[in-house]
Amino acid sequence: MTEATQRKTSLSPRVCSAIDRWLTRYPADQKRSGVMQALMFAQEENGGWLTTSLMDAVADYLDMPRIAVYEIVSFYTLYNIHPVGRHVIYVCTNISCMLNGSDRILSHFKKRLEIDCNETTIDGKFTLRETECLAACTAAPMCQINKKYYENLTTEKVDAILAELE
Amino acid sequence: MSDIEIEIDGKPLKAKPNSMVMQVADEAGIYIPRFCYHKHLSVAANCRMCLVEVEKSPKPLPACATPVTPGMKVLTRSPKAMAAQKAVMEFLLINHPLDCPICDQGGECELQDLSMGYGSAESYFTEGKRAVKDQDIGPLIATDMTRCIQCTRCVRFGTEVAGQRELGAVNRGEHMKITTYIERALHSELSGNIIDLCPVGALTSKPFRFTARPWELTQYPSVAVHDCLGSNIYVHTRRGDVMRVVPRENEAINLTWISDRDRFSYEGLHHIDRLAKPWIRVDRRWQETDWSTALTFAARGLQRVIVSDPKQLGALASPNATLEELYLLQKLVRQLGSPSIDHRLRQVDFADQDDMPMMPGLTMAMKDIEQSDAILLVGSRIQQDQPIAALRVRQAALNQAHVLAVNMMDDDVCFQQTVKRIVAPHQFVNTLAAIAKALIGEQPEWAEIEVTEHDSIIATHLQNSKKAVILVGLAAFNHPEASHIRRFTQCIAKACGAKVGFLTDGCNAAGAWLAGAIPHRAAQAHPVSEVGLNANTMWHEARKAYVLFNVEPDLDCANPVAAAHALEQAEFTVAFSVFQNPLLSDYAHVILPIAAFTETSGTFINAMGDWQTIKGMASPYGEARPAWKVLRTLANLLHLEGFDHDSTEAVRQEVESISVHPLQENTGSVPVLKASYAALSRIGDIPLYAGDSLVRHAKALQATQSIIEGELAAVRMHPALAAALSLKPLDKVTVKQGRYHGIRLPVILDQRVPEQAVYIPAALAATNGLSELFGSIEIQK
Numbered sequence: 022m023t024e025a026t027q028r029k030t031s032l033s034p035r036v037c038s039a040i041d042r043w044l045t046r047y048p049a050d051q052k053r054s055g056v057m058q059a060l061m062f063a064q065e066e067n068g069g070w071l072t073t074s075l076m077d078a079v080a081d082y083l084d085m086p087r088i089a090v091y092e093i094v095s096f097y098t099l100y101n102i103h104p105v106g107r108h109v110i111y112v113c114t115n116i117s118c119m120l121n122g123s124d125r126i127l128s129h130f131k132k133r134l135e136i137d138c139n140e141t142t143i144d145g146k147f148t149l150r151e152t153e154c155l156a157a158c159t160a161a162p163m164c165q166i167n168k169k170y171y172e173n174l175t176t177e178k179v180d181a182i183l184a185e186l187e
Numbered sequence: 188m189s190d191i192e193i194e195i196d197g198k199p200l201k202a203k204p205n206s207m208v209m210q211v212a213d214e215a216g217i218y219i220p221r222f223c224y225h226k227h228l229s230v231a232a233n234c235r236m237c238l239v240e241v242e243k244s245p246k247p248l249p250a251c252a253t254p255v256t257p258g259m260k261v262l263t264r265s266p267k268a269m270a271a272q273k274a275v276m277e278f279l280l281i282n283h284p285l286d287c288p289i290c291d292q293g294g295e296c297e298l299q300d301l302s303m304g305y306g307s308a309e310s311y312f313t314e315g316k317r318a319v320k321d322q323d324i325g326p327l328i329a330t331d332m333t334r335c336i337q338c339t340r341c342v343r344f345g346t347e348v349a350g351q352r353e354l355g356a357v358n359r360g361e362h363m364k365i366t367t368y369i370e371r372a373l374h375s376e377l378s379g380n381i382i383d384l385c386p387v388g389a390l391t392s393k394p395f396r397f398t399a400r401p402w403e404l405t406q407y408p409s410v411a412v413h414d415c416l417g418s419n420i421y422v423h424t425r426r427g428d429v430m431r432v433v434p435r436e437n438e439a440i441n442l443t444w445i446s447d448r449d450r451f452s453y454e455g456l457h458h459i460d461r462l463a464k465p466w467i468r469v470d471r472r473w474q475e476t477d478w479s480t481a482l483t484f485a486a487r488g489l490q491r492v493i494v495s496d497p498k499q500l501g502a503l504a505s506p507n508a509t510l511e512e513l514y515l516l517q518k519l520v521r522q523l524g525s526p527s528i529d530h531r532l533r534q535v536d537f538a539d540q541d542d543m544p545m546m547p548g549l550t551m552a553m554k555d556i557e558q559s560d561a562i563l564l565v566g567s568r569i570q571q572d573q574p575i576a577a578l579r580v581r582q583a584a585l586n587q588a589h590v591l592a593v594n595m596m597d598d599d600v601c602f603q604q605t606v607k608r609i610v611a612p613h614q615f616v617n618t619l620a621a622i623a624k625a626l627i628g629e630q631p632e633w634a635e636i637e638v639t640e641h642d643s644i645i646a647t648h649l650q651n652s653k654k655a656v657i658l659v660g661l662a663a664f665n666h667p668e669a670s671h672i673r674r675f676t677q678c679i680a681k682a683c684g685a686k687v688g689f690l691t692d693g694c695n696a697a698g699a700w701l702a703g704a705i706p707h708r709a710a711q712a713h714p715v716s717e718v719g720l721n722a723n724t725m726w727h728e729a730r731k732a733y734v735l736f737n738v739e740p741d742l743d744c745a746n747p748v749a750a751a752h753a754l755e756q757a758e759f760t761v762a763f764s765v766f767q768n769p770l771l772s773d774y775a776h777v778i779l780p781i782a783a784f785t786e787t788s789g790t791f792i793n794a795m796g797d798w799q800t801i802k803g804m805a806s807p808y809g810e811a812r813p814a815w816k817v818l819r820t821l822a823n824l825l826h827l828e829g830f831d832h833d834s835t836e837a838v839r840q841e842v843e844s845i846s847v848h849p850l851q852e853n854t855g856s857v858p859v860l861k862a863s864y865a866a867l868s869r870i871g872d873i874p875l876y877a878g879d880s881l882v883r884h885a886k887a888l889q890a891t892q893s894i895i896e897g898e899l900a901a902v903r904m905h906p907a908l909a910a911a912l913s914l915k916p917l918d919k920v921t922v923k924q925g926r927y928h929g930i931r932l933p934v935i936l937d938q939r940v941p942e943q944a945v946y947i948p949a950a951l952a953a954t955n956g957l958s959e960l961f962g963s964i965e966i967q968k
């Protein structure tokens with residue numbers, strides 16, 4: 022039985038209104054159904070990653086236990102809890118991609134960017150992450166950069182993609 | 188729907204439709220190995236240990252998550268089932284450390300037990316095992332998270348039972364771990380149950396850890412003594428010492444759970460403040476002495492006072508004393524010629540004592556709370572005061588019951604409250620009156636009562652309910668207008684057909700009423716020739732002699748200041764006590780060390796009216812003696828009649844042999860309002876772990892209390908009140924009640940407190956300079 026926790030939100034008015042709009046899709050007593058998108062809004066505004074206080078704010082905003090939000094954030098690779106570069110590269114290394122040479126693709130990314138997985142280039146441009154199946158097995162190996170899928174990767178293609186990204 | 192016939196291991200069985208194979212097997216006494224399944228938790232089916240063969244199913248199925256179907260044939264020990272179970276065990280052991288010799292769970296570990304049956308002697312796993320960093324989750328529970336097998340029982344307990352989701356499973360796959368994420372102590376007042384739930388040694392009891400092995404312990408059934416529910420417990424002892432307390436299943440009371448207070452209070456039994464020897468005061472100096480000297484001294488001292496006027500003797504007893512002790516005590520005091528005996532130590536308004544039932548209590552079963560469709564809490568911080576009862580309220584709320592509250596503190600609680608009226612103590616009766624008025628309509632006596640919108644909503648919910656329950660809690664009992672609160676509550680109950688339940692102080696208030704430890708009735712509610720003084724008046728009209736029965740006057744009484752004054756003037760005070768106490772050391776004349784609840788036999792009557800008799804199971808501390816024997820010997824020294832019982836059983840039989848005196852039905856006239864008496868009043872609740880001396884001496888609970896409740900030696904007020912008084916947090920103020928000196932305390936802002944009140948908890952050394960728990964109060968800079 023604790024003191025009523027301070028429900029002061031650190032979410033910006035823009036994020037709040039985006040969440041409010043999103044929540045209209047769900048019954049009023051099931052606000053928490055919108056948690057994933059709400060976290061996405063908060064993450065996008067914060068430069069691609071979530072602080073603990075943002076997670077807490079989302080939890081409080083949706084009236085759900087904070088630990089439940091931590092569980093979600095830590096479960097899905099699409100949330101980051103550390104600062105990330107401008108572009109986040111998710112390389113799929115699950116079975117289909119692996120059979121089609123995702124190891125080579127991943128190590129090529131590492132070599133080109135001079136970072137390991139879960140690291141960010143010094144110039145703050147790229148963060149590299151490994152991920153499980155993104156449901157594009159037919160075009161394996163693949164990766165996702167920001168919100169876009171890049172498929173049937175080869176090392177040459179990777180070079181071209183990196184060159185294109187600002 | 189009619190029962191389904193199935194067969195498990197060739198045994199034909201009947202099963203309820205929708206039940207799971209596991210449930211049916213459990214009922215039939217067929218054991219299927221399991222880790223994640225627990226009958227009071229939802230089915231997670233994540234450990235797969237319970238795989239069984241089901242005829243016509245190509246793959247083994249988890250028994251805990253497979254519903255029964257007609258004609259189903261289950262094999263729990265066929266080669267296919269056993270192979271599946273063994274394979275699961277092999278996987279579980281991949282990451283489990285082999286540290287049983289240094290693990291506190293050893294000997295009572297479900298994984299250890301099952302690996303005996305299903306584990307293989309060798310492992311093919313040559314890779315490194317995973318390791319998880321431990322977290323500090325508070326003074327009660329130790330963590331060794333590398334041992335966790337991720338059954339999620341602990342997580343489900345928080346979410347489903349306690350209603351406080353504090354632990355979670357973060358990350359995924361190999362990296363998944365059970366954690367609070369942000370390192371913090373668990374706040375649930377039921378957290379200790381996850382120690383029992385955890386099938387491995389990942390969550391163990393911090394105070395018990397490394398002190399004993401399970402096979403060294405002897406288990407005794409007993410009853411918890413810290414709230415009026417009397418949760419069932421087992422006390423585990425080793426060579427006469429209490430080592431720990433665990434729950435004993437009782438579907439009618441506590442299911443398989445107990446509160447942390449009931450689980451960890453045993454630590455107080457070993458506190459250095461325990462009294463080991465009798466003490467007497469000779470020429471102002473304390474002397475350690477033997478029992479016969481001390482008792483003769485006590486008898487002489489009492490006689491000296493009684494010779495001139497026996498009514499100058501007052502007896503106060505703890506509501507945690509046993510039925511037998513209370514019965515003998517009142518018999519002794521009454522035979523000495525004094526009518527003044529009471530156990531209602533924190534109460535001040537006794538105006539309706541003649542209308543009280545023989546044993547104030549719930550008047551209903553715990554499951555009636557759960558099955559009600561509207562619950563009105565009246566002055567009850569139920570989650571703090573009776574955590575196990577709060578679980579029933581929570582269940583009711585989950586079943587769509589409306590929980591309504593008229594309370595003084597706006598706590599975060601584990602159940603949804605439909606409407607709450609959070610009011611200062613001096614507005615409390617008015618608020619109940621308003622609800623009564625909204626229900627019954629205008630009465631000439633109630634012209635001035637204003638009905639707010641919330642009052643009418645509460646009234647409407649009560650009116651529309653089919654099975655309403657009103658629970659009157661500790662704050663209502665200790666309130667200066669407690670009799671009015673009870674009258675209005677009865678009035679509301681009558682108007683909406685609700686049942687009224689009293690959640691009384693201590694673990695044996697019902698027993699105390701029945702035993703006659705009240706000034707206006709003898710045992711079994713027999714009338715007395717003269718009504719004695721009540722617990723409060725006994726202090727205000729100071730007596731020449733006192734018998735204090737396990738009472739810490741500065742912490743257990745409504746008015747510690749008056750108590751100290753009265754004791755200072757008294758000519759002779761006999762204190763039966765488990766612990767040392769500064770006020771007793773200053774003013775008592777004899778201190779008799781008595782046995783704690785694990786060291787004596789006796790009966791407790793809980794709020795449901797169940798008589799629960801327990802046996803002594805541990806050796807008394809030092810030379811402490813069971814109090815009933817001390818009372819018997821003292822009575823004999825005083826040459827009183829009828830004190831020759833040779834066991835508590837004999838005392839209990841004597842109580843039972845007295846015929847029950849029928850009581851008049853309460854007339855239930857329309858209650859009248861008193862004028863409001865204050866502008867600012869004190870909320871003097873008893874903090875989570877301060878209710879009785881044993882809890883106050885339990886180290887880990889005390890540490891937990893300071894984490895959960897924060898600084899208690901403070902004046903907590905609503906930010907709006909602080910602003911109005913131009914006070915900032917941590918400003919020191921003088922708080923003053925009536926004619927007594929004030930005390931100085933820092934200010935803390937707290938949204939839970941209503942604006943016309945301040946929260947200054949009682950039962951603390953820092954606040955016992957205040958004289959009324961819920962009276963008006965002044966604040967000066």
Ligand code: SF4
Nearest residue numbers: 335336338339341385
């Ligand atoms: S800590 Fe214990 S109860 Fe909780 S998930 Fe792990 S093994 Fe299960």
Ligand code: FES
Nearest residue numbers: 113118154155157
């Ligand atoms: S395995 Fe890479 S997309 Fe499915």
Ligand code: FES
Nearest residue numbers: 221232234235251
């Ligand atoms: S007990 Fe059935 S899966 Fe765990």
